[in-house]
Amino acid sequence: MHQDVPVLTIDGPSGAGKGTVSARVAAALGWHLLDSGAVYRAVALQALDQGLSPDSQAAADQDQLIDISQHLDLSFKPGADGIDVLLSDRIVNDRLRTEAVSVMASKSAAIPAVREALLKLQRDCRVAPGLVADGRDMGTVVFPDAQIKVFLDASVEERAQRRYKQLKEKGESVILSRLFRDMLERDRRDRERAVAPTVPAADAVVIDSTHLSLDQVVEAILQLA
Ligand code: DC
Numbered sequence: 427m428h429q430d431v432p433v434l435t436i437d438g439p440s441g442a443g444k445g446t447v448s449a450r451v452a453a454a455l456g457w458h459l460l461d462s463g464a465v466y467r468a469v470a471l472q473a474l475d476q477g478l479s480p481d482s483q484a485a486a487d488q489d490q491l492i493d494i495s496q497h498l499d500l501s502f503k504p505g506a507d508g509i510d511v512l513l514s515d516r517i518v519n520d521r522l523r524t525e526a527v528s529v530m531a532s533k534s535a536a537i538p539a540v541r542e543a544l545l546k547l548q549r550d551c552r553v554a555p556g557l558v559a560d561g562r563d564m565g566t567v568v569f570p571d572a573q574i575k576v577f578l579d580a581s582v583e584e585r586a587q588r589r590y591k592q593l594k595e596k597g598e599s600v601i602l603s604r605l606f607r608d609m610l611e612r613d614r615r616d617r618e619r620a621v622a623p624t625v626p627a628a629d630a631v632v633i634d635s636t637h638l639s640l641d642q643v644v645e646a647i648l649q650l651a
Contacts, residue, residue, distance in 0.1 A: 432457075432573050433572040436560050437563065439624055441609065444560045445560060446640060447643050451648060455558065457555060459502075460548060462564060462568070465548060468513050468522065469498060470527045471513065472513065474530055488537060495540045498513075536621070562624040566622065575627050576647055579633070579634050579636075586602065
């Protein structure tokens with residue numbers, strides 16, 4: 427029954443503008459929105475709250491991460507500023523966006539059993555009238571039968587600049603060179619991992635947003651839809 431509901435996947439590296447673009451496209455189409463990065467971030471946040479370290483290779487810690495993913499109590503609800511992410515009934519929007527959570531999420535996302543455990547939760551978001559799914563493997567693994575697939579890219583310099591601006595606006599103190607280095611490192615990990623690497627699906631339309639405005643990207647995707 428899920429298969430009858432249309433899905434538009436928007437994959438790509440961090441900072442390519444997927445979040446804002448996906449929200450705008452979903453609103454324009456009147457479809458639901460899945461921010462799959464928030465799912466991995468929620469696993470990471472719960473792991474950090476339980477005292478797990480992103481650098482731990484211990485089998486017991488990996489098992490705990492897998493256990494967290496299998497029992498994740500996560501929900502999305504319309505909120506004052508878009509969508510609220512609730513973890514065990516608590517709104518965690520802001521707590522999901524810290525650099526510590528970004529690092530832990532990228533490391534957790536490289537564990538195959540974690541990804542496997544999160545598949546159902548993501549596929550259950552495919553609800554009429556349609557779904558816009560934002561992530562890294564939406565078109566390749568989670569919704570391989572999606573009707574429309576987009577891969578949104580931008581140069582790493584541009585992505586680091588955008589993220590820098592975002593964090594500055596939120597009042598976080600950041601160093602651009604460090605952000606750039608961390609982004610390269612995270613890109614490498616996300617792109618080269620053995621399971622569900624961040625690569626375009628064979629049938630995806632690749633859009634390079636380096637020199638495009640937000641409106642132009644949204645317009646291009648709506649044309650496809
Ligand atoms: O898009 P984001 O920055 O919120 O994603 C957080 C992390 O989760 C990032 O390191 C990549 C990972 N992720 C993933 O592996 N698969 C997805 N579908 C979405 C995110």
